[in-house]
Amino acid sequence: MKKKVLLVVMALILVLSLINIATAKEQKHFTGIRITFFPGGNPGGPFASVVYRGARAAEKDLGCKVDYVWSGWNPDKMIAQFKDAVARRPDGICIMGHPGVAAFAPLVDEAEKKGIIVTSQNTSLPPIEEKYKSRGFGYVGQELYPSGVTLAKGAAQRAHLRRGDRVMVWGLLGQETRGLRTKGCVDTLKKMGMKVDYIEISDAVNGDATLGTPVFTGYVSSHPDVKLIIIDHGALTATAETYMRASRRRPGSIYIAGFDLSAATVDAIKKGYVGVILDQQPYLQGYLPILQVCLTKKYGFSGLHIDTGAALIDKTNIDFVAPLAKQGIR
Known part of the structure; x- marks a missing residue:
């Protein structure tokens, strides 16, 4: 009898654990949203890797699904990869603006016509941002x-x-x-x-x-x-x-x-x-564009323009941020 009771209790614990896990997953605000994200450089690069960590943290926190596209800081490659991303029809694409307005403008027009949210990080694209701000095109990065x-x-x-x-x-x-x-x-x-x-x-x-x-x-x-x-x-x-x-x-x-x-x-x-x-706090350039797409997709929020580059760091204040740099956050 005791063994049966023990087995029932263990079964209940297992069921409750599974319910808690399922509930925790359901509590993610933006589960089901698919995003393509451009960290900019190469995997492991000193700057792009921090951008990537920020984006990965947002993906984990928010519950969306993110595909990462590495470009080696090559503008021509970014354009080719953006075309491929549009063809896959994600809910949103977060781009580095290095190729410039002339190269990106017609491609963003095409993406927007297909209902894809586009936003930018690191390098701004002011005319495109102005045109599609109401549809969630924002900017996270330095001026x-x-x-x-x-x-x-x-x-x-x-x-x-x-x-x-x-x-x-x-x-x-x-x-x-x-x-x-x-x-x-x-x-x-x-x-x-x-x-x-x-x-x-x-x-x-x-x-x-x-x-x-x-x-x-x-x-x-x-x-x-x-x-x-x-x-x-x-x-x-x-x-x-x-x-x-x-x-x-x-x-x-x-x-x-x-x-x-x-x-x-x-x-x-x-x-x-x-x-x-x-x-210029690249971690934010990873995290916040992901959040931007999620907020626009679910709630229709317009694009946010966030300046991340204001702090000069030298030997007088390096000790404060050094541990965060070692962790790949600053």
């Missing part, structure tokens, strides 16, 4: 040109530059929209009276920061008087210590400024190889 201005001013001040000093900006002016951040850096330094050299980040270096070593060392050896180098790329900023060591330069002998936090960048700041970075 590009102002971010460049902010970093250039902060770096010049910290490096104690004087009018006529030589500086170099290594960036992406060749990309229609993404290049606005580079332009903000260049314009600001020129207005301050600096002698500005500019190097475009090649497609190869854009996809693999280690390939930038000979570019950096070659420039530094031919311009030994350079006082400041601004690197407009998160993965390249994370590789700055490697570049400096390869150039046989001591920490701080050239003031390096860049963008985005990573474990490598934290170490470089602490060692003095990197002076200051602007943190």
